Amino acid sequence: MTAHVIEEYGDPGVFTETEQPVPDPAPGEIRVEVVASSVNPVDYKIRAGHIDPFAPDFPATLGCDISGVVDVVGEGVERFEAGDEVYGMPGGAGRQGALADYVVGHAGTFADAPESIPLADAAALPVVALTAWEMLTDKSDVGLGDDVLVYGASGGVGHIGVQIARWLGANVVATGSTAEKRDLALDLGADAAIDYTETDPGAYVAEHTDGAGFDTVFDPIGDDHLATAFEAVRPFGSVVTTESSAAEDLSLAPMHQQSLELGVVLVILPVLLGEGQERVGDELEDIATLVDDGAVAPHIDRRFSFSDVDEAHELAESGEFVGKILLVNE
Ligand SMILES: NC(=O)c1ccc[n+]([C@@H]2O[C@H](COP(=O)([O-])OP(=O)(O)OC[C@H]3O[C@@H](n4cnc5c(N)ncnc54)[C@H](OP(=O)(O)O)[C@@H]3O)[C@@H](O)[C@H]2O)c1
Known part of the structure; x- marks a missing residue:
């Protein structure tokens, strides 16, 4: 062969x-x-x-x-x-x-x-589908009406994450660095899309959760980007990721201060x-x-x-x- x-x-x-x-x-x-x-x-x-x-x-x-x-x-x-x-x-x-x-x-x-x-x-x-499924149903417990932030929403894992989070009944806010990427996320069912290159977490948390923070942050970027996810999640909320082994600069203090859950998938x-x-x-x-x-x-x-x-x-x-x-x- x-x-x-x-x-x-x-x-x-x-x-x-x-x-x-x-x-x-x-x-x-x-x-x-x-x-x-x-x-x-x-x-x-x-x-x-x-x-x-x-x-x-x-x-x-x-x-x-x-x-x-x-x-x-x-x-x-x-x-x-x-x-x-x-x-x-x-x-x-x-x-x-x-x-x-x-x-x-x-x-x-x-x-x-x-x-x-x-x-x-x-x-x-x-x-990508196994990963998104495990992030949303095993490492977190997303349900009806939850506010879910999906980073990397036009990528392999993220574009399935948007669809599964929506199927679970969540309000989905997605990120993308270009208009094409944000449009794909909206086409796939996201309720709103953010250009994260122009907006900081404080601004999109204020706009999309009235400042409360997202119930679940879906972060397939991971590593040092988890610091950004910790800024966007609400107290007692969940962050789920695919990457944590190359974090160089990451403090887990926000997890303690906000009593967070962190779920890491290795599919x-x-x-x-x-x-x-x-x-x-x-x-x-x-x-x-x-x-x-x-x-x-x-x-x-x-x-x-x-x-x-x-x-x-x-x-x-x-x-x-x-x-x-x-x-x-x-
Ligand atoms: N642990 C596991 O089991 C597992 C399983 C699958 C994948 N992974 C890992 O998960 C990661 C993603 O996989 P993938 O298949 O989704 O990759 P991909 O198809 O290349 O997509 C990556 C996405 O991340 C976004 N992105 C990159 N930097 C960003 C940043 N700083 N902030 C926000 N968004 C950012 C990109 O879009 P923008 O242009 O919008 O930034 C892109 O949509 C990879 O590192 C992969 O190795 C791990």
């Missing part, structure tokens, strides 16, 4: 196309013929060598997101059969990923793909640990229902073939896109 791999860390040009044997599924695993993947920051952070412990063995096949068709079912797998259309997050960190003709992964990291969108488009969802952890991987598939089942009910849809900005993965990574790292960048196995 063809696989797009990295044999060392480097810039986007480091990808090479190789021929590899088709892998066989171990007990509990399935083999999936890959239709599509999508770019997530974790992919380019691994490629650049920034998160060495997450890299698959070299030559490393990256790509955490996958959609495709079940090809072979390993011993003991009852949930799927050959021919099923699935989406999932079986590897790309910790073990080999999706940028190949076939991938094998633990059956628990897959679910039936949503039926209402093309199978390729489903590959835009797993990492790939079951795959890295090789434990509890059914959680991934179970949550993807719920997410597929949201998609088929019309509550959540991925916004796909650009599509690239696997052989143009270098261009896709360049665009992702530039930040000059909205929603998701899809990679199609053509």
